[in-house]
Amino acid sequence: MSSQKSNKSSHHEADSKMEQDANRKAWIFQPSGLNFVWGGDSRYWVIPKEPRYLPVHNGMPAELKMVSWLEVTGSFEKIEPGKTYQIGFKISFKPDAAGWDKAPVFMSAKIGKKGKPVWKRIKSVNQNFGKPKSGSEKPVTIPDESDGSFQISVSHEPLNQEDTKLQFGLYEVWTGRWKTGLLIHEAFVQEV
Template sequence: MSEAADPGEVEYDEDTGRWRFKPRGLHITWSSNPGYWKMPEKGTDDPAELKMVCWLEIEGSTPKPLSKGERYALSFKISMAEDRSGWKEAPAFMMAKVGKKGIAKWARINLEDVQVDGVKEVPLGKFQFEVPENAQDTTLYFGFYELWSGGWKGGLRIHEAVVEKMPDLPP
């Protein structure tokens, strides 16, 4: 059904507190079926390309805990193929939660407006969240979904997911 996320396809920059998840570093439902997804070669920066599914589920988690009391942002870099379809009736949603038992935060993403072949970061302005000071589990669990419409969709390219520490707000 799906290939397991490859930890070798996740990069962390300790200086900036930035995680980069290449497509093979994410758990993409149906990715092992070439009828549904065209996955990039291991070790490349090529995107994963959705051929056609009615159940879009892309998930990831940080291999190491995030810092308590810090603000972070989640974004996906995506593009669309020329033959994209099914996105008018089906907005996608992003989810982030700190800890397995954390409260999920959601953002609606309108993919109909994404231009063909132009890489775009979604959501616009980044999807921000804070790690609670009292959190027991500070692993980030996140996802990119469209599984509610039941309609077939295709043409989405996933270039990467990024989790980055946000700068402190001025006092």
């Protein structure tokens, strides 16, 4: 069940559901398990709701209708000291997507609220936007090989139990340009 706010919030707050994919050795976040700035307003985002009767996701992506402030975030609590985690998103574009050609898209991650953020520019978003669009493209993983993987390492020191979440996100908040047509299929956190 999605915890999309129907009262006064214009944002979508994640539910706590994640799925473990044993084949990929990753934790998968479906769209309802992510936070979307402006995701509580269907003029900006359409966030699929989790079906109540199925233990797995329904496979529908979150659809960006139109935003100038892209901020999609998630958090992962199952980190361990001394481990390294790779983070990514699976995305695609609708045929009428616009505004991505020169948008500087970044990913960020940190451990805990007070952790030092690690940032990486994700140029593959712009490269995938530039491909011919027929509407049937399969989702691609970002960052891709051209970007290199996006990883964060957890210190070997014991973790402060109050500040142990891996927080991550996908951002384009700098240009002020309107962006449309992005589909977010999932995010993942994978131990490497």
